[in-house]
């Protein structure tokens with residue numbers, strides 16, 4: 545009878561799964577609005593950015609973000625550096641200022 549170590553194998557596969565989950569969530573975060581320069585969140589004015597950040601949640605742990613920095617990233621583009629209050633993962637969120645032309 546071979547002595548296997550089922551508990552160790554289970555732990556390894558759990559760890560592998562957890563790592564993959566983190567990677568997948570990061571990839572998904574990049575695809576969600578605000579997750580990359582190509583997919584900015586449209587806002588009407590810079591004043592509302594803080595409010596939008598407050599309504600977003602960390603893709604890893606669903607924690608709230610703390611706003612660290614807020615920079616211009618070209619014409620009409622804003623990039624906001626945030627850190628998750630729970631898991632401490634730093635992240636950048638992209639915003640584009642929509643035209644304020646009257647509709």
Ligand SMILES: [Zn+2]
Pocket residue numbers: 602603604605606607628629630631632633
């Ligand atoms: Zn988090």
